[in-house]
Amino acid sequence: MTTSKLNSTDPHGNGDASLPCSLPDNKFSDSLTLFHSEKAVQELLQQTPIQHTDDHLIEFSEALRTVAKALKQAAEGKAFAQAEAAEWKRRFELERAQNQQLEHKGKSPGECNGDINAQRMENSTNQPMLRNEANEQSENCCTNGLCSHEILHDGETDSHAKAVQNKMMRKVHSITCLDGNQLVLASFKLSWWCKGDISDQHKHDIVSFERGNITTAGRSSKQISLKWESNPQTVLVMTKPNSTSVQILCAEMIRWMKEHKKLNIYVEPRVMGELLSESSYFNFVQTWKDEKEILSLHTKVDLVVTLGGDGTVLWAASMFKGPVPPIVSFSLGSLGFMTPFHSEQYRDCLDSILKGPISITLRHRMQCHVIRDAAKNEYETEEPILVLNEVTIDRGISSFLANLECYCDNSFVTRVQGDGLILSTTSGSTAYSLGAGGSMVHPQVPGILFTPICPHSLSFRPLILPEHVTIRVQVPFNSRSPAWASFDGKDRKQLAAGDALVCSMAPWPVPTACQIDSTNDFLRSIHDGLHWNLRKTQSVDGPQDL
Numbered sequence: 001m002t003t004s005k006l007n008s009t010d011p012h013g014n015g016d017a018s019l020p021c022s023l024p025d026n027k028f029s030d031s032l033t034l035f036h037s038e039k040a041v042q043e044l045l046q047q048t049p050i051q052h053t054d055d056h057l058i059e060f061s062e063a064l065r066t067v068a069k070a071l072k073q074a075a076e077g078k079a080f081a082q083a084e085a086a087e088w089k090r091r092f093e094l095e096r097a098q099n100q101q102l103e104h105k106g107k108s109p110g111e112c113n114g115d116i117n118a119q120r121m122e123n124s125t126n127q128p129m130l131r132n133e134a135n136e137q138s139e140n141c142c143t144n145g146l147c148s149h150e151i152l153h154d155g156e157t158d159s160h161a162k163a164v165q166n167k168m169m170r171k172v173h174s175i176t177c178l179d180g181n182q183l184v185l186a187s188f189k190l191s192w193w194c195k196g197d198i199s200d201q202h203k204h205d206i207v208s209f210e211r212g213n214i215t216t217a218g219r220s221s222k223q224i225s226l227k228w229e230s231n232p233q234t235v236l237v238m239t240k241p242n243s244t245s246v247q248i249l250c251a252e253m254i255r256w257m258k259e260h261k262k263l264n265i266y267v268e269p270r271v272m273g274e275l276l277s278e279s280s281y282f283n284f285v286q287t288w289k290d291e292k293e294i295l296s297l298h299t300k301v302d303l304v305v306t307l308g309g310d311g312t313v314l315w316a317a318s319m320f321k322g323p324v325p326p327i328v329s330f331s332l333g334s335l336g337f338m339t340p341f342h343s344e345q346y347r348d349c350l351d352s353i354l355k356g357p358i359s360i361t362l363r364h365r366m367q368c369h370v371i372r373d374a375a376k377n378e379y380e381t382e383e384p385i386l387v388l389n390e391v392t393i394d395r396g397i398s399s400f401l402a403n404l405e406c407y408c409d410n411s412f413v414t415r416v417q418g419d420g421l422i423l424s425t426t427s428g429s430t431a432y433s434l435g436a437g438g439s440m441v442h443p444q445v446p447g448i449l450f451t452p453i454c455p456h457s458l459s460f461r462p463l464i465l466p467e468h469v470t471i472r473v474q475v476p477f478n479s480r481s482p483a484w485a486s487f488d489g490k491d492r493k494q495l496a497a498g499d500a501l502v503c504s505m506a507p508w509p510v511p512t513a514c515q516i517d518s519t520n521d522f523l524r525s526i527h528d529g530l531h532w533n534l535r536k537t538q539s540v541d542g543p544q545d546l
């Protein structure tokens, strides 16, 4: 009987609804009648409703404790905010006193419009000033020739800026917010800063300043044009291996360049062998014997011609560990994001390229240093590797999640937990990074793409960081497995716990010749290569919203 009772539950699922014990508290005394028999007592003790009543009380007291905790936190927060406000007020008072002192000492701070400044000080202490009133006054300040916002003209300040500098520079814009709090705008200067270079040597006159407007006279990336100052004389031809059509075209092109353009030709040792096995005619073609000669190749070669797909461009770029000669890429692959020239028209193309001028895309490369945990210092690294597309840090064959700590200029970025991470150039944005959900970026945009591969987190969206940063990817000591780095899809290197990969932009970009210009070539490559946003146009006949 008891069992069947216990099985029937009240609407809240709290056990036997018919038992007195399950009644509300004021009926609880009635249940004492059950104590007439020992058996009943035992039954009662076994029954869960009492237990549930206790549970409710416990729950209730816990809820009260939570509310008390929240109230305490709110009070603490309020106290903290009050302390912070008091500190800001103290700083403001101090700064105001200093400025008033300066104003009394000389006319300089208020020279531009001392009356306005004085009036502003007055306003700031006595009554709240409306935001647009304050703006109006700060604009007046600028139109009168001096302003607290001042920009260095790349090393040399112009006469206006110098004049301003000579007069005491620190003036104060005070704006009163609608809530009555005072905001004091500090004066500032803008100048380009080059990492590791505090001299003005590499600064360019890009930021200008006029009447409070910050403007840039030039942009960091524009269409670049190459004009030969002397005729190119030596061409290096690089080809995709194991392709008969490429081999035939290569021989034909070399013959044409020698006979019609009187050019010296370099090829890789493999291609040299192929050419000589075809005919001794190619005896004039040069090649190299060892790594040392490859290192000086850029001093001998004016132009590189590639016959293949994007992989051949990557291969050609990887030959140059420093400066790279301009590359002309003929498309002989299935895709061609970096190969804008059609091989059928090679004569016309080479003709106009050898004459110049030509549009160039400067494709920036990243240099990657592997720093071993065992290394004694940051400078003890393995040979840096230059990548044109990307460096990938992944879990390799391990079935564990890759665990990578990422820093950008020593600021912690995130911990990657997933299949891995791609650090890509903008040229590489249409390659692996795109497959991992990264954005497509015009190759002239200066930036580094930070694209996770299958992250085990819903909120891990890809980032694009500015090109001047240094990114450090560290395998933490608590990582379950080593990570693997690969460079433009090649040269895999193991990164053990404690090892790091440090990447920054390399000073040697890869100049690739454009068929039309950088933008046209980029858009054509994503239209032709990826069929980007290809959709039939909707016809006009149908419902209309006119």
Ligand SMILES: NC(=O)c1ccc[n+]([C@@H]2O[C@H](COP(=O)([O-])OP(=O)(O)OC[C@H]3O[C@@H](n4cnc5c(N)ncnc54)[C@H](O)[C@@H]3O)[C@@H](O)[C@H]2O)c1
Pocket (backbone or CB within 6 Å): 309, 310, 311, 312, 314, 333, 335, 336, 337, 338, 389, 390, 427, 428, 429, 430, 431, 432, 433, 435, 436, 487, 488, 489
């Ligand atoms: N899941 C992926 O998307 C994936 C995986 C591995 C490697 N890759 C890419 O392959 C590259 C190596 O190329 P490969 O030719 O030596 O190897 P591959 O022969 O395996 O070809 C890879 C493909 O990537 C294309 N590709 C290369 N660079 C490109 C670029 N900048 N923009 C658009 N497509 C590009 C090539 O045209 C080729 O079709 C790596 O740098 C990496 O970006 C992509």
Ligand SMILES: Nc1ncnc2c1ncn2[C@@H]1O[C@H](COP(=O)(O)OP(=O)(O)OP(=O)(O)O)[C@@H](O)[C@H]1O
Pocket (backbone or CB within 6 Å): 238, 239, 240, 241, 268, 308, 309, 310, 311, 312, 313, 314, 315, 332, 333, 334, 335, 336
């Ligand atoms: N000169 C070379 N020496 C050795 N390997 C090369 C050379 N040129 C290209 N490769 C390699 O050959 C592979 C294929 O080259 P590429 O991408 O140019 O041709 P593809 O695969 O036919 O082109 P696509 O991917 O557009 O179809 C790449 O992995 C590349 O690294």
